Amino acid sequence: MTSPSQANQAYWDGDAASYHAEHPDYLSSFYWCPEMLHEDQAHLLGDVSDSSVLEIGCGSAPCTEWLLTRARFATGVDISRGMLNHAAGALPLTQADALSLPYATESFDAAFSAFGAFPFLANIDVALQEGSRVLKPGGRFVLSVTHPMRWIFPDDPTNLTADISYFDRAYLEQDRDGNLTYAEFHRTIADWFQALQGKGPFLIEDIIEPEWPQGLSTTWGQWSPERGEIFPGTIIFVCRNSR
Template structure:
């Protein structure tokens, strides 16, 4: 995955800025769940090229971020400046931050790349202050299941499985792998890591999406693509 995003970094960043799924759906939902972040210290876990980091910072938060892809961190530095606290780091490794360092952690479309959630969630819990929030978005498990069925396969919804995709952006092709798990497995992983689930949300795209993407708006407005959680460190 890291090498794939290094290859796609510039093209993916450009698409992410204005795409229906990212700019009009996922990112607004994450920001709504975050609410007023003035004065809060936030970790952007899997920050990519930094669009969420930038908006949180503009809204008064102190933000740190990391991503496993050096190419994506290079793009983030172009956006955020050399003074931004950015690191190349893999979420599957222990985090380079002290205990209880952050009021919130945001993790935008990251966890579904990981086969094992136990160690990463334990680390995210460790760096949160007691009562701090972990705000997460992931691929919606039922959306993936229905896509598989439409393609003629009959997968077991309850069995975690790997999905491989080939992405072509800006003349570059990369292979990406995703790990699918049912909702129950997600909630069990969160609670086992010491989180209390406060919110599970299936949001709608923002109204401006209708004008920007008139041909695609209806589908996203009637069926969720991503699933969102707000978790509190117990």
């Protein structure tokens, strides 16, 4: 049986070229979300000038590339070779699953994920424990994902009618033989709290719900000016490693 990791690795390998062709602006620098919140504005990682930073689910690593000129050291990891092949040359990147990070314990001062890896993992607890393990005690962990509210709306940026249960926690695609070809997982607000802090290894310091910026006309999957004007599309958790 194909695992979610295997299915999503194959999916993103196959979709990498079209994804980059469709989203050149978003992939041009360190943006936390489709609302185009830039780290240079948000400073969610804080002062990284003397920090080693890990990006989990880096894709083609525009965020890591941006950090390399600002942090003491930055690196990224992603499961998809197809996505990594679109990265700028000579970036220090690794192909690996977020469920088993190939780094020593307490290797990094900060870690983050900007819409990478975590929405596609069935076992979020293992991934968060891995993130905590490779972080130094008290290290910063920042995670941006699709806002849980968006799950109840279809993947059509013009549709404002909710018709999917907020408590349905998985979207799976299979081929004719029943093999998994794509997997995405939903967490409610309570699920995220429990995974990160309630039973998880982090302390949540802040939660950010970026507003849709005036003048942004992007229409993309779950995101559009029409939706952004009414309800959030992204949630960002700013945390500290409690180890």
